Amino acid sequence: MKIIATDRNGKVHELEGRDGWSVMEILRDGGLDIAAECGGACACATCHVYVNDGWFEKLPAPSEAEIDMLDMALAVEPNSRLSCQVICSDETDGIKVTVAPE
Amino acid sequence: MSAAIETDVAIIGAGPIGLFAVFELGLLDLKCHLIDILDRAGGQCTELYPEKPIYDIPGLPIVTGQELVNRLLEQVKPFNPQFHFGEMATRLEKLEDGRWKLATDAGTEIIAGVVVIAAGAGSFMPKRPPVPGIEAFENAGDGVGVHYAVRKMETFRGKNILIAGGGDSALDWVINLAPLAKSLTLVHHRDGFRAAAHSVNQMRELEAAGKVKFHVASVKAIHGEPGKMTGVTLAGHDKSEWQQDADAFLPFFGLTIKLGPIAEFGINLHENLIPVDTARFESQTPGIFAIGDINTYAGKLKLILSGFHEAALMAQAAFHVCRPNEKLRFQYTTSSSNLQKKLGVS
Numbered sequence: 269m270k271i272i273a274t275d276r277n278g279k280v281h282e283l284e285g286r287d288g289w290s291v292m293e294i295l296r297d298g299g300l301d302i303a304a305e306c307g308g309a310c311a312c313a314t315c316h317v318y319v320n321d322g323w324f325e326k327l328p329a330p331s332e333a334e335i336d337m338l339d340m341a342l343a344v345e346p347n348s349r350l351s352c353q354v355i356c357s358d359e360t361d362g363i364k365v366t367v368a369p370e
Numbered sequence: 371m372s373a374a375i376e377t378d379v380a381i382i383g384a385g386p387i388g389l390f391a392v393f394e395l396g397l398l399d400l401k402c403h404l405i406d407i408l409d410r411a412g413g414q415c416t417e418l419y420p421e422k423p424i425y426d427i428p429g430l431p432i433v434t435g436q437e438l439v440n441r442l443l444e445q446v447k448p449f450n451p452q453f454h455f456g457e458m459a460t461r462l463e464k465l466e467d468g469r470w471k472l473a474t475d476a477g478t479e480i481i482a483g484v485v486v487i488a489a490g491a492g493s494f495m496p497k498r499p500p501v502p503g504i505e506a507f508e509n510a511g512d513g514v515g516v517h518y519a520v521r522k523m524e525t526f527r528g529k530n531i532l533i534a535g536g537g538d539s540a541l542d543w544v545i546n547l548a549p550l551a552k553s554l555t556l557v558h559h560r561d562g563f564r565a566a567a568h569s570v571n572q573m574r575e576l577e578a579a580g581k582v583k584f585h586v587a588s589v590k591a592i593h594g595e596p597g598k599m600t601g602v603t604l605a606g607h608d609k610s611e612w613q614q615d616a617d618a619f620l621p622f623f624g625l626t627i628k629l630g631p632i633a634e635f636g637i638n639l640h641e642n643l644i645p646v647d648t649a650r651f652e653s654q655t656p657g658i659f660a661i662g663d664i665n666t667y668a669g670k671l672k673l674i675l676s677g678f679h680e681a682a683l684m685a686q687a688a689f690h691v692c693r694p695n696e697k698l699r700f701q702y703t704t705s706s707s708n709l710q711k712k713l714g715v716s
């Protein structure tokens with residue numbers, strides 16, 4: 269399963285997802301610059317990404333906790349998600365995300 | 371400014387590793403002062419995930435960040451560490467007698483034989499919105515320009531205020547500043563708020579009464595000269611943009627971690643981390659040690675348990691720096707009546 273991730277410099281990375289891992293973990297493992305300060309506890313909003321090309325609508329809806337935590341993210345757009353809350357599976361194969369500005 | 375404090379060890383950071391360092395240093399009779407920018411002990415554990423269970427602390431199959439910090443505070447209590455909360459370590463200089471003087475932004479000065487940097491990823495600082503040139507409007511003076519905290523409400527009297535954010539801080543300041551502002555506008559990325567329901571209700575009442583304007587929007591640009599802000603450009607989700615007068619812009623998006631002034635201490639850094647040796651956990655500047663997430667060495671793992679180990683070895687080395695003429699005898703807490711006396715258990 270693939271994750272197509274655009275970093276803050278506009279460079280596109282094709283990363284291999286792992287079933288059950290969060291997109292944040294795959295981005296971090298792939299060397300992308302993403303703070304993810306709380307380590308994936310939905311507690312800091314520093315793993316903020318934009319989900320592109322129709323993938324936002326295909327994902328399970330964010331939890332209320334994630335929607336609340338997005339209030340602490342900067343430059344939030346309608347397709348914003350916290351990548352620690354997006355879990356890789358066969359359904360997310362090919363998902364396109366862009367790391368949000370710091 | 372009061373006189374400088376003299377102690378054995380100054381520790382930057384009161385997270386789990388800084389706290390355990392107090393214990394290991396305390397067993398060797400070294401007294402500690404700790405500086406932390408947060409208003410309480412615990413660092414990331416209590417600031418970011420107080421309720422999150424941690425599963426990899428040896429001997430504690432499950433413990434939350436807050437519980438771990440509470441237990442560490444209990445463990446170091448016999449050593450009476452002195453905390454300087456809400457202060458940022460900003461300056462470090464070497465004295466002629468070989469000791470160090472560490473100064474904070476609050477004017478505290480600590481003179482110590484050893485400095486231990488246990489600062490995690492750095493200081494918690496307010497998140498800065500990605501608005502071009504925003505830095506130039508920070509520190510512009512009372513009641514004008516960009517502020518990430520409100521120190522004196524009075525300074526905002528009669529001003530056109532713009533607040534951004536949807537959490538408790540944003541809404542608390544909307545409610546508190548609305549009565550004294552000339553105008554107050556709140557912008558947030560959605561028509562919903564993370565803040566406590568009663569705060570949201572109060573804000574809605576102020577909006578209904580015409581005392582607060584609310585827009586689902588974000589700040590795209592700040593207008594004016596550096597130091598003299600005149601207004602902002604706001605943008606809605608539909609990409610429409612409009613301009614609005616504002617004397618002050620108060621963004622409230624919580625905290626993020628930045629390395630901060632440690633970068634200016636003159637210590638050798640590698641990718642914002644402090645390279646150390648793995649026998650002493652000393653930086654390349656003798657007398658300055660680094661433990662926990664802030665250090666780097668071959669095989670480094672950013673785990674709390676690794677930081678505990680680093681603290682123990684650092685303490686042995688720090689003893690020899692602080693007490694060059696004394697012999698260090700290694701003892702176990704299980705069998706040493708001397709150590710048990712220090713711990714207050716015998």
